[in-house]
Amino acid sequence: MKVIKKTLVAGVLACSALNAQAEVDALSYGIKAAYSASYLSANQGAKFKGDKEMSAKLLGNQFIAGSLYVEYAFNDYIGLGLEAGYMKQGGVLKEKAAENKATTTSPETSSASTDTATKVKEDSIEITTNGIIVPLSLYVYPLGREEGEGIFKLAFGLSAYVPVGDPDLKQIKNGTDAQIDVSKVLADTDKKKQLPGFDFAIHAGMAWEFPVGLSMEARGSFGLMNRFDLEKDKTQTVFDDITDLKVLKNNYFSFSLGYNLATLFCD
Numbered sequence: 001m002k003v004i005k006k007t008l009v010a011g012v013l014a015c016s017a018l019n020a021q022a023e024v025d026a027l028s029y030g031i032k033a034a035y036s037a038s039y040l041s042a043n044q045g046a047k048f049k050g051d052k053e054m055s056a057k058l059l060g061n062q063f064i065a066g067s068l069y070v071e072y073a074f075n076d077y078i079g080l081g082l083e084a085g086y087m088k089q090g091g092v093l094k095e096k097a098a099e100n101k102a103t104t105t106s107p108e109t110s111s112a113s114t115d116t117a118t119k120v121k122e123d124s125i126e127i128t129t130n131g132i133i134v135p136l137s138l139y140v141y142p143l144g145r146e147e148g149e150g151i152f153k154l155a156f157g158l159s160a161y162v163p164v165g166d167p168d169l170k171q172i173k174n175g176t177d178a179q180i181d182v183s184k185v186l187a188d189t190d191k192k193k194q195l196p197g198f199d200f201a202i203h204a205g206m207a208w209e210f211p212v213g214l215s216m217e218a219r220g221s222f223g224l225m226n227r228f229d230l231e232k233d234k235t236q237t238v239f240d241d242i243t244d245l246k247v248l249k250n251n252y253f254s255f256s257l258g259y260n261l262a263t264l265f266c267d
Helices: 002-022 107-119 182-187 261-265
Strands: 027-042 052-057 061-073 078-095 124-140 151-163 168-173 199-209 214-223 248-260
Touching: 027 052, 027 078, 027 214, 027 261, 061 124, 061 248, 078 151, 078 248, 151 214, 168 182, 199 248, 248 261
Parallel strands: none
Antiparallel strands: 027 061, 027 248, 052 078, 061 078, 078 124, 124 151, 124 168, 151 199, 199 214, 214 248
């Protein structure tokens, strides 16, 4: 009888051990490489001088970003993830419908006018910074987490961005490059505080992790903070070709490939 009891206990323990091994590890960590495209959004009423409307260039700032991540699943449906990486943010605000600059005076000159229109540079400003980004994400696993199966993830969270070094500022005014001397901007106290600094944003995305540890993720982020540190109802003075620009926010979307290094240490 004792032998039978011992055999049953050993069988239960063995099954428990097998079940434990069949579960997906709660902790994962690894690396990500992402294609990111950031763009700027401005307040209503901001224009280039001459009452020229402005718009955002959606692919104005493209970059290949890299990051490290750690993720912990509290259960089969909820988890938390933290990342730290390097990213270039910013973008271009350009004159809207700049292709309509040229005027056609007659059918004979219309072709030449069209050619001139395509060659004229549109008025624009560009602000970019390199920095450290730290996203914190709540992960939802709608299909659960099962051994040997892929994991579908929905991500919602907040991210902090800290610029490293001086920003890159460019301006095209009246069709010609108007270089901005960043050192002079930094020497001016009022202008210096208008330069992009710490940023806070919300993000959302979806991802799929294959059983082998490879993952793909698409994400969109929307800035919450004004990139200009301005007093109420004041406008920026860094770019002299723009009027009534009071609020500037950074947004981006990205597509990343990642690898869960924890899979290398699983049996």
